[in-house]
Amino acid sequence: MTGPDIDRQWWKEAVIYQVYPRSFNDTDGNGVGDLPGVVEKMDYLDDLGVDVVWLNPVYESPGADNGYDIADYRAIDDEFGSMSDWEELLEGLHDRDIKLIMDLVVNHTSDEHEWFQESRKSKDNEYRDYYIWREGRKVDREGGPYGPSGEAPPNNWESFFGGPAWSYDEETGEWYLHIFDQKQPDLNWENPAVREEIYDMMEWWLEKGIDGFRMDVINLLSKPEGLPDSDDEDALVVGADHFMNGPHIHDYLSEMHEKVIEKYDAVTVGEMAAIDAEQARSYAEDGMSMAFTFDHLRLDFGPNGRWSHGTFGLPELKRAMSYWQEGLGDQGWNAIFFGNHDEPRILSRFGNDGVYRAESAKLLGTLLMTLQGTPYVFQGDELGMTNYPFESLDEVRDVDTLKNVRLAREDGRFSDEAELLDVVRRRSRDNARTPMQWNTDEYAGFTDGEPWIPVNPNYEVVNVEAERDDYDSVWHYYRGLVDLRHDCEVLVYGDYDLFFPDHDDLWVFTRTLGDEQALVALNVSDTSTQFEPPASVAGADADLLAANYDDIDDVDSVDPTDLQPWEARVYKLA
Incomplete structure (x- = not known):
């Protein structure tokens, strides 16, 4: 891919910065970050030199999964501000030549979305087929969960958040599918009306001026006919072999591209667990700009998967990353990341967050900016922020962590609380969600109130103000790396x-x-x-x-x- 054969795209040459607004900057003192808080820090983003902001969900939501349970796709949640605040952010970013991409969460909605509220009213409701409802199964065995009449869930699929992927609804006596939390029912993408609703919503946002979408768990949309049981013991969770990369996923994404995306100069990045390079290339043919892949983030899984700890060496990490560097070298495009809002801090996971905190943070930044693909910086990584030193589960807010901890206790997987807390410190998504560390004021300058989640105690050393005053800091090194990538075409293509x-x-x-x-x-x-x-x-x-x-x-x-x-x-x- 040299000379005139280069397929130049703005998003290939960009550095993307992920803002988790709940933890970025709070302006009203309620302890939760908000859109005016992001507006207030636009110059900070401009000074860092980034080209694109990926904004995690700010849509109306009850917050069961921190905004990934959407109740209204076309409304801003009051907790984050108003639509006018969002419009001010979009305009301000564009004035600074920074693009904005939004999270697209369309595998599921909140159970408080009006579609689901209607769907659960009766079996013949016009919205019933917007979701996946099934009768339970009669079984003759002990254990649960069971509906009141004694039936078991429709199949053996499990939720990524632990437990069955089904919940019983007493109103109609049937079960609904939720691959994640029970308050996140899966949409039925086989229904053309669902797809048209989603496409119309996407076009609505693109017409408002956004520059693309990060597509949440996008390769889970298609479920196989009959929803069969799974017997794949190597699947990420039971059933994943059926609902990941399902039979019609390419039809849906090609249709989405044709009906919506190709009308705009928009980027799409798909969150895609459990794909290989050949599959990634096929998704690129569907119009997907690039994909988040997770091989490198499973290297430290232990014998019980994500909620146990394993070890790996550098050769394994190189092998995992190089597979994608080589596999998408001429077809498709890599999204380069080592962490995000769903993962531990990259410094604590891949670096040394003690004696060599600054050096290893800079090294990881160097790697991020020099691999082939579009680099994604998660807020705070440019400072060398670290995992939180959880001393108690009282400090944990993440529904995923809390549910899996409960299930692990029930299964007797941990010998004592110390072992359990060690896994939480290594694995919890809350590690990445602690407040952005702006200065040495109380609560790291994030809020004037009580923060929704504790601030990492190392904020007195690791913070924006201190690092911008120190030209040998991680922040200034990252700033130089962004410039370097912009200046060196060889590092892009x-x-x-x-x-x-x-x-x-x-x-x-x-x-x-x-x-x-x-x-x-x-x-x-x-x-x-x-x-x-x-x-x-x-x-x-x-x-x-x-x-x-x-x-x-x-x-x-x-x-x-x-x-x-x-x-x-x-x-x-x-």
């Missing part, structure tokens, strides 16, 4: 080639675009490591484009050297 795939400490690769070439050398360890350049570039004339240590002598070639703990270097080869 260049081919990726990995060296030393089995090295336990070094991650070394080149990016090549025609006659241009960059070399990235990372020491992903707590100890100094000897770097012997690959033979193809050893001794080559080079300029040092980025380095996260400032005690490096003048560099004019690629020579053997000791890389210090968590040292990162980016060379431009002459």
Whole structure:
């Protein structure tokens, strides 16, 4: 993909910054971040140099899953502000040449959405077929859950949040499907009326001026006929082999692209668990700009999956990431991320959040900005924010964490509370949701009230004000990386080639675009490591484009050297 063959797109050349508004900036003192709070910080985003803001849901919602349970797709929740606040944000971002993409959550709605409220009234209601309702099954076994008449759920599928993916509704005596929380009933995408409602809503937002959508769990939309039981023991959850990448998913997404997306210069990024590179390429053919994939985020799963802890080495991480670098090199496009609102902090998961906090945060930023694909920065990662040191479940707010903890206790999976809390500290989505750390004021300058979730106690050291005053900080390094990516086309469109795939400490690769070439050398360890350049570039004339240590002598070639703990270097080869 070189020279005139480059398929240039604005979203390929962009750096995207994810704003989780509930935890970004609170202006009314109620402890919850809001849209005026994002408006207030637009200059901060502009100063960082990002090109796009991805805004997590701010739609009307009862908040069972922090806004991913939507009650009205065309209304702003009062907790976040008003539609005029949102319009002010859109206008302000566009005035700063920053685009805005919104979350599209259409696998499910809230059970408080008017469609579902109507759907549950009777079996012949006109909205009944907007959702997936089934009769229960008669069984002769102990255990639950059961409806009042003794039947079990329609099949054995499980929810990602733990327990059955079905809930019984007494009003009509049937069960409805919810792959997530019971307050998030799945929409029935087989119904053309549902699809037309969704497409009309998407066009409504695009006409308001947004620049695209991040599509929540978009490859779960299609469920197979008959909703059969699952017997796949390797599935992420029971049933995922049936409801992930279902039989009509490509029909739906191609239709969505044809009826809505292709009319606009809009980006679409799909959240897609459990796909491979071939499937990703097929989604690109449906019109999907890029996809979030999760192989690298499952490396630390333990014997009981996500709610147990496992270990991995750098070779496994390189293998997981390089698979996608190579698999989508010429067809499709990568969305590069190491964390978001659903994952632990990248620094605590992949770096060293202690002695080498700043160095490893800078190294991870270097990796993020130099891999092939569009980089996504989650709020606070540009500061080196870390996981929260949970001391009690009283500090946890996440419905996913709390439900899985309850189920783990019931199953006796943890020997004691200390072991359970250790997994919560490593795994809870709340790690990423603690308030943005702006300064050393009470509650890190996030709010004048009591925050909805505790502030990480390290805010007195890790905060925007302190880091912007320190030119050697993580923030300033990230700012430089954003500029570097904007300035170096090879870092956007260049081919990726990995060296030393089995090295336990070094991650070394080149990016090549025609006659241009960059070399990235990372020491992903707590100890100094000897770097012997690959033979193809050893001794080559080079300029040092980025380095996260400032005690490096003048560099004019690629020579053997000791890389210090968590040292990162980016060379431009002459």
